[in-house]
Amino acid sequence: MIGIESIAVYLPEGYIDNIKRLEQFDLTEEFLKTKTGMMRLSRKGKEEETSDMCCSAVRSLMREKKFALEEIECLIVCTQNPDGYGLPHTSAIVHGKLGLPKDCAVFDISLGCSGYIYGLSVIKGFMLSNGFTRGILVTADPYSKVIDEQDKNTSLLFGDAATATLLSDRPKWAIGGFCFGSDGTHCLSINVNNKTKLFEMNGRAVFNFTATVVPGNISKTIEKNNLEKSKIDLFILHQGSRYIIDTLAKRMGLAPEKVVFGAGDYGNTVSSSVPIILANVGDVPRYILLSGFGVGLSWGSTVLTKIDR
Amino acid sequence: MKVTADEIRAIVHGVESSADVVQLDENMNFSDAGIDSLEIFSILLGVEEKFSVTIPEDISEKLNSISEILKYLETAVADE
Numbered sequence: 001m002i003g004i005e006s007i008a009v010y011l012p013e014g015y016i017d018n019i020k021r022l023e024q025f026d027l028t029e030e031f032l033k034t035k036t037g038m039m040r041l042s043r044k045g046k047e048e049e050t051s052d053m054c055c056s057a058v059r060s061l062m063r064e065k066k067f068a069l070e071e072i073e074c075l076i077v078c079t080q081n082p083d084g085y086g087l088p089h090t091s092a093i094v095h096g097k098l099g100l101p102k103d104c105a106v107f108d109i110s111l112g113c114s115g116y117i118y119g120l121s122v123i124k125g126f127m128l129s130n131g132f133t134r135g136i137l138v139t140a141d142p143y144s145k146v147i148d149e150q151d152k153n154t155s156l157l158f159g160d161a162a163t164a165t166l167l168s169d170r171p172k173w174a175i176g177g178f179c180f181g182s183d184g185t186h187c188l189s190i191n192v193n194n195k196t197k198l199f200e201m202n203g204r205a206v207f208n209f210t211a212t213v214v215p216g217n218i219s220k221t222i223e224k225n226n227l228e229k230s231k232i233d234l235f236i237l238h239q240g241s242r243y244i245i246d247t248l249a250k251r252m253g254l255a256p257e258k259v260v261f262g263a264g265d266y267g268n269t270v271s272s273s274v275p276i277i278l279a280n281v282g283d284v285p286r287y288i289l290l291s292g293f294g295v296g297l298s299w300g301s302t303v304l305t306k307i308d309r
Numbered sequence: 310m311k312v313t314a315d316e317i318r319a320i321v322h323g324v325e326s327s328a329d330v331v332q333l334d335e336n337m338n339f340s341d342a343g344i345d346s347l348e349i350f351s352i353l354l355g356v357e358e359k360f361s362v363t364i365p366e367d368i369s370e371k372l373n374s375i376s377e378i379l380k381y382l383e384t385a386v387a388d389e
């Protein structure tokens with residue numbers, strides 16, 4: 001069995017205080033707290049590259065789990081804001097910066113907010129089909145590279161972060177079945193404008209998509225894992241905004257204590273948003289539903305089961 | 310199908326806005342009533358789901374009151 005053994009998080013020291021921007025965007029503190037939910041947004045350093053963020057997360061994982069780089073057989077980076085133009089792939093740059101072994105397979109996957117879920121499926125399958133026992137899934141998608149800081153719709157939401165998840169044959173969490181989905185007919189709802197090179201998001205379209213599609217995907221995933229909604233101890237949903245988490249919880253009839261909103265201090269960190277929460281759940285939850293949804297449009301969910309050792 | 314202001318008002322109540330919407334006048338702008346932009350998304354989604362319509366982007370920006378929604382639905386439902 002290949003599952004999740006540990007997760008490390010890298011949050012840059014820099015941040016933007018959204019409270020100080022309320023006047024600029026003609027918003028109230030109440031709206032910030034209860035609707036967007038992001039009080040602070042973490043920001044990488046100006047000279048800090050995506051690969052540097054990846055390395056910081058992996059080094060944190062190594063310090064925590066005390067493994068040697070030679071043990072790592074594969075490393076996947078999930079990002080849509082790579083170093084440079086993405087050629088070479090960011091995972092190759094990470095390979096060089098960390099000094100990973102030459103027989104370690106590294107590659108990038110290009111996904112946003114659904115990236116951790118897809119990434120778990122990809123790395124688990126890659127490891128199982130190749131007989132690997134230790135691999136790392138890294139998420140690092142600094143939207144500060146493309147955000148229009150004058151855009152009220154987006155500049156109050158996104159933060160920079162990276163995570164590194166160690167998958168091994170000595171897991172703490174078993175990874176269950178997945179349900180995925182895509183809708184490319186709405187691909188421009190979340191995009192980087194070709195002319196301005198700035199990030200744009202159609203807030204209403206994304207809200208509608210999330211509110212109408214994600215609940216069904218979650219229900220289907222729970223059923224695929226032979227569980228019932230009441231058995232799930234925790235729902236870790238992509239931290240798009242406080243309002244979308246509240247809307248999903250209401251539409252699915254979930255008890256508020258089972259649905260986490262934890263991104264208020266650092267923002268929507270794209271593919272890092274789910275693993276950052278997962279890294280801090282502790283030992284109590286037995287069944288955790290993970291769900292990621294966003295750019296593509298793309299969505300995916302799975303259930304993790306705690307392994308008793 | 311005749312849609313009433315009370316049906317729209319019920320959708321607005323269902324959004325559980327922090328604004329006081331108990332006696333929301335059908336001609337009052339949602340924004341003037343203290344209903345925020347995200348709550349308006351929820352209202353419009355509620356209208357779409359209840360009346361099986363799809364409100365286009367350019368129209369949605371103008372639907373800022375119960376009366377505007379009623380006017381829109383008169384045309385949209387007739388066209389369905």
